[in-house]
Amino acid sequence: IFEIRSAYKRIGHIPGFITTFGPMSIIGSTLPHTWWNAGLSFPWHDRDVYKRHQSEVISIIPLLWGAPVIYISSIEVAKQMMATNAAFGKPPEASRAIEILGPNIVSADGETWKRQRRIAAPAFNQKSYQLVWEETKRSFLQMIDHENWGDKDVVTIPDFNTYTRKIALFVISACGFGMPLDWSEPAQNERGEWSNREIITQVSLNIITKFIAPAWAYKLIPSKHLKKVDHAYKSIESLLNRLISSRGDEVKKRRAADEDLDDTVRDVFGRLVQAQLQGSSNPKMSLSDTEIVGNAFLMLFAGHETTAHSMAATLAFLALDTNEQDKLLAHIQEVVPEGKDLVFEDYDKLEGVLACLYEAIRLFPAGYILFRDAREDVVFTFPSIKSPGQDDAYHIKKGTSTIVDMVGLCYNDRLYPEPLKYMPSRWYGNTDRIFAFSTGPRTCLGMKFATTEAVCFLTHLLRDWRVELNLKDGETPAQWKEKYMKADFGITLTLSKVPLKFVKRK
Numbered sequence: 001i002f003e004i005r006s007a008y009k010r011i012g013h014i015p016g017f018i019t020t021f022g023p024m025s026i027i028g029s030t031l032p033h034t035w036w037n038a039g040l041s042f043p044w045h046d047r048d049v050y051k052r053h054q055s056e057v058i059s060i061i062p063l064l065w066g067a068p069v070i071y072i073s074s075i076e077v078a079k080q081m082m083a084t085n086a087a088f089g090k091p092p093e094a095s096r097a098i099e100i101l102g103p104n105i106v107s108a109d110g111e112t113w114k115r116q117r118r119i120a121a122p123a124f125n126q127k128s129y130q131l132v133w134e135e136t137k138r139s140f141l142q143m144i145d146h147e148n149w150g151d152k153d154v155v156t157i158p159d160f161n162t163y164t165r166k167i168a169l170f171v172i173s174a175c176g177f178g179m180p181l182d183w184s185e186p187a188q189n190e191r192g193e194w195s196n197r198e199i200i201t202q203v204s205l206n207i208i209t210k211f212i213a214p215a216w217a218y219k220l221i222p223s224k225h226l227k228k229v230d231h232a233y234k235s236i237e238s239l240l241n242r243l244i245s246s247r248g249d250e251v252k253k254r255r256a257a258d259e260d261l262d263d264t265v266r267d268v269f270g271r272l273v274q275a276q277l278q279g280s281s282n283p284k285m286s287l288s289d290t291e292i293v294g295n296a297f298l299m300l301f302a303g304h305e306t307t308a309h310s311m312a313a314t315l316a317f318l319a320l321d322t323n324e325q326d327k328l329l330a331h332i333q334e335v336v337p338e339g340k341d342l343v344f345e346d347y348d349k350l351e352g353v354l355a356c357l358y359e360a361i362r363l364f365p366a367g368y369i370l371f372r373d374a375r376e377d378v379v380f381t382f383p384s385i386k387s388p389g390q391d392d393a394y395h396i397k398k399g400t401s402t403i404v405d406m407v408g409l410c411y412n413d414r415l416y417p418e419p420l421k422y423m424p425s426r427w428y429g430n431t432d433r434i435f436a437f438s439t440g441p442r443t444c445l446g447m448k449f450a451t452t453e454a455v456c457f458l459t460h461l462l463r464d465w466r467v468e469l470n471l472k473d474g475e476t477p478a479q480w481k482e483k484y485m486k487a488d489f490g491i492t493l494t495l496s497k498v499p500l501k502f503v504k505r506k
């Protein structure tokens with residue numbers, strides 16, 4: 001009781017609840033959400049948690065393990081935290097899961113972050129988005145060709161995530177790393193060696209195991225799964241090192257030929273390698289060996305998992321809501337009438353496709369928690385639930401752990417009326433106001449990369465194919481929705497399986 005009282009005092013008596021393990025602690029986050037353990041997914045399962053405590057900012061006090069933490073679903077507070085010069089920083093322990101292969105732009109803070117962002121940001125520009133568009137189109141056509149969709153009127157897929165993952169991986173591999181992949185390449189060759197695609201797929205599927213399992217477990221526990229994970233991570237390290245050395249040779253050659261590298265090296269990976277080679281000659285623009293591997297891994301992971309699941313979620317919602325799909329088709333046909341080729345310049349006109357994507361990302365926000373620690377005493381001011389029309393103000397002490405809860409925020413009915421409803425129209429004329437990619441100076445660097453890829457893929461697919469639910473015998477759409485539209489909480493928030501059917505349009 002003493003512990004709880006002092007925790008409440010430290011946290012400024014912010015309303016909230018007590019649980020056994022902190023939602024972010026290893027035990028609390030691994031165990032499922034139950035009445036005695038909040039778990040990572042409590043905002044998903046307990047949608048009324050903020051209303052019940054009459055506050056868009058709540059506290060969680062763990063009884064047995066973990067530190068007290070403040071969860072935030074208020075857009076005003078989230079913006080205050082993410083603003084320039086905000087008094088909040090990233091806690092190093094929170095980013096460990098994505099630092100498996102080394103420190104990177106997402107995990108870094110302060111001057112280290114500024115340096116890394118300065119190096120990587122110029123790689124995200126109109127030219128690279130055009131490349132993303134072209135690569136997405138190439139991958140889409142490869143999918144249609146190699147999976148023989150052209151010969152079929154109906155294509156049934158048990159889990160469309162496997163397809164969107166492949167598309168997203170192809171795009172990041174070609175546009176981020178200058179390493180185009182081939183759809184028909186098998187996962188393993190005749191000698192049993194994994195293809196690059198298989199290595200990256202296994203790495204991203206097993207990131208949680210890699211984070212949780214200690215190094216000794218791989219040597220002492222005779223588990224096939226651990227062996228596979230170990231092999232995947234050793235292979236990715238060696239793949240990245242090989243890539244670094246081959247791109248390094250290329251950059252050196254260009255330097256020797258006196259080429260202006262700032263202008264010619266435009267892909268993310270090329271820029272990272274160039275910064276590594278710069279070494280100490282320009283400390284403001286250089287990266288260490290571990291930073292380059294860490295960032296390369298981060299780009300592969302962030303640039304592929306998030307976008308893949310968002311595209312699959314959009315298709316799932318459109319399969320569930322045939323009216324929305326019909327409206328979207330009419331919009332696509334208006335922008336790109338039959339016979340007209342779809343080109344990058346159409347992106348800005350395809351607002352309706354972007355709105356469908358944004359609404360799916362709102363309902364399944366891939367980046368679902370933003371960790372920040374208060375670096376000084378601050379005051380949070382936000383509209384009160386208890387006294388409508390007035391503000392609540394909480395004093396937050398330096399050192400307090402806070403989390404912007406993207407699920408809480410994206411399902412906040414003050415911002416999004418009827419929050420459970422898939423309603424793309426809320427984004428019409430409003431597409432610059434999405435928060436699911438964060439905001440402020442640390443906003444997602446790959447946002448336009450992701451939206452260009454998704455708009456290109458979804459438009460090409462939906463123009464020619466009608467998406468429907470892949471129902472089992474006797475299964476109703478409501479049962480399908482109940483079974484599959486559930487979130488998995490890992491490093492990112494995803495849908496575990498998306499069984500879909502595609503019917504060729506006449």
Ligand code: HEM
Nearest residue numbers: 106302303306307310366367436437438442444445446450
């Ligand atoms: C639907 C797709 C995506 C979503 C929803 C998403 C979401 C987010 C969010 C919420 C953050 C902020 C994390 C934080 O502050 O803790 C973030 C940061 C970041 N994202 Fe994305 N992302 C997506 C796609 C991508 C892609 C395709 C790339 C790269 C090709 C990328 C690269 C990054 C990077 C480098 C950061 C760190 C920015 C910084 O701290 O300066 N993301 N993303």
